Amino acid sequence: MCSLLVVCVLLVGLPAAAQAQEFWVKKNYKTWTEKECRKMLEDSPWAKTRVIGKAVLQELATRTFERARENTPQIEYRIQLRSARPLRQALVRLQMLAAGYEKLDAEQRKALDEQAEKFLAAQFPDSVVLYVEYSTNMPGFARDLVNYWRTRTTGLLQDVRLHTPRGGQLSLLRFVHAGGDVGAFQLTFARQAGGQPILLPRDDELQLEFNHPTIGAVTGERVLIVFKVRDLLMDGVPNY
Helix, strand or coil, X not given: CHHHHHHXXXXXXXXXXXXXXXHHHHCCHHHCCHHHHHHHHHCECCEEEEEEECCXXXXXXXXXXXXXXXXXXXXXXXXXXXXXXXXXXXHHHHHHHHCCHHHCCHXXXXXXHHHHHHHHCCCCCCEEEEEEEEEECCHHHHHHHHHHHHCCCCHHHCCCEEECCCCCEEECCEEEECCCCCCEEEEEEECEECCEECCCCCCCEEEEEEEECCECCECCEEEEEEEEHHHHEECCEXXX
């Protein structure tokens, strides 16, 4: 009985222990590598990727699985919680790396540090901001994909929902496309519901739901993106 209790305690503590080993916990963001920054922006508690496309069947003759996959029409969505500080730290660090931060003199580093801290000091007391990048491996589909999202408005996207852990559904407050041929847009939702934060430390999941349109051979479908609240915790508080 005692040993079983110990095992249970260990299992409960695994998520927190695992996150404690991640670079965003162990290291100052100014020391993150480019690879670590890319991971934060593409595959982290604050960034999720969803690929939509036809299933690929591996051929046993001449074409390889990789070749078949390249020829399969796909559309990729990358969703980032941009109001979360760790995500914005990755953006700042990439700019530092591009500017050759480590090779700059003290005065230049100070100027860059001041710009970075000003950007990171931004507060989001009333809103949750998600940044969505989209792309396709089929050049012929790219224009239709951009045209679709570029012509959306907040009013046309009222079926976009942010599902909160305690059964709430938040409607979209604001949609902004990046403009031109840039494959990206921003979604803004309220940070509170009924006078309370939408996320608390013991909550389960935050879910973003939106419609992907039919583009060429890639059929439309409802997309659900899940953020695990326990993975968003920084100092015991959800950072989003």
